[in-house]
Amino acid sequence: xxxxTQIPAALSVPEGENxxxxxxxxxxxxxxxxxxRQDPGKGLTSLLLIQSSQRxxxxxxxxxxxxxxxxRSTLYIAASQPGDSATYLCAAKGAxxxxxxxxxxxxxxx
Amino acid sequence: xTAVSQTPKYLVTQMGNDxxxxxxxxxxxxxxxxxxxxxxxxxxxxxxxxxxxLIINETVPNRFxxxxxxxxxxxxxxxxxxxxxxxxxxxxxxQEFMGVNxxxxxxxxxxxxxx
Numbered sequence: 001x002x003x004x005t006q007i008p009a010a011l012s013v014p015e016g017e018n019x020x021x022x023x024x025x026x027x028x029x030x031x032x033x034x035x036x037r038q039d040p041g042k043g044l045t046s047l048l049l050i051q052s053s054q055r056x057x058x059x060x061x062x063x064x065x066x067x068x069x070x071x072r073s074t075l076y077i078a079a080s081q082p083g084d085s086a087t088y089l090c091a092a093k094g095a096x097x098x099x100x101x102x103x104x105x106x107x108x109x110x
Numbered sequence: 111x112t113a114v115s116q117t118p119k120y121l122v123t124q125m126g127n128d129x130x131x132x133x134x135x136x137x138x139x140x141x142x143x144x145x146x147x148x149x150x151x152x153x154x155x156x157x158x159x160x161x162x163x164l165i166i167n168e169t170v171p172n173r174f175x176x177x178x179x180x181x182x183x184x185x186x187x188x189x190x191x192x193x194x195x196x197x198x199x200x201x202x203x204x205q206e207f208m209g210v211n212x213x214x215x216x217x218x219x220x221x222x223x224x225x
Contacts, residue, residue: 034214038151043200043218087151091214096165096206097143098214100153 002027004092006101014109015082021075021104023090028068034098035064035075036089044089080108113137116201116217123191124225131186131220133201141206142184144176147198147219159184160206191224
């Protein structure tokens with residue numbers, strides 16, 4: 001049974017810092033790994049999708065990496081901004097479903 | 111142009127009532143899902159449908175009955191609502207083909223409050 005863990009549960013940093021969010025999964029037999037952003041009271045916005053055959057994906061200031069053998073993914077955010085404040089969720093895709101971590105609540109302080 | 115849309119966005123109802131949440135996707139995806147986000151913000155899958163057929167039912171009480179009239183729609187009907195059903199329900203869709211599983215898109219969620 002797939003289990004996904006995100007560390008830390010909450011993170012507060014000053015504006016402008018680079019930061020890394022961590023995601024680990026127990027079953028390496030995944031099809032892909034997806035990172036989402038959730039703002040309070042809102043839905044999920046897809047940020048990056050990494051296929052199982054890929055090592056990383058980049059979108060703007062965001063870079064996600066995937067190491068299937070060690071069951072880990074990281075989301076790197078460069079030059080953080082107050083608008084980046086949100087909960088970040090990773091989800092591992094197995095057969096017909098995504099298994100989510102519990103999220104990292106990120107606060108960027110101006 | 112909303113990709114995955116759910117209605118209603120908010121639903122407040124009394125215990126024992128029956129209610130439905132509707133979901134539609136205009137992405138042409140063949141797979142749709144219902145997820146539940148509890149008070150601790152943990153997202154867990156409830157159902158997965160592929161081309162209108164039920165693929166996954168994650169030990170959800172049979173008071174919850176999904177219905178997929180076509181592959182663009184997946185509705186969720188809940189009978190005899192209980193206090194513990196209060197949560198945010200998310201609909202999602204993705205395209206599953208040739209072993210390459212594509213990006214999942216989520217609706218904005220339906221916040222269900224049972225009083």
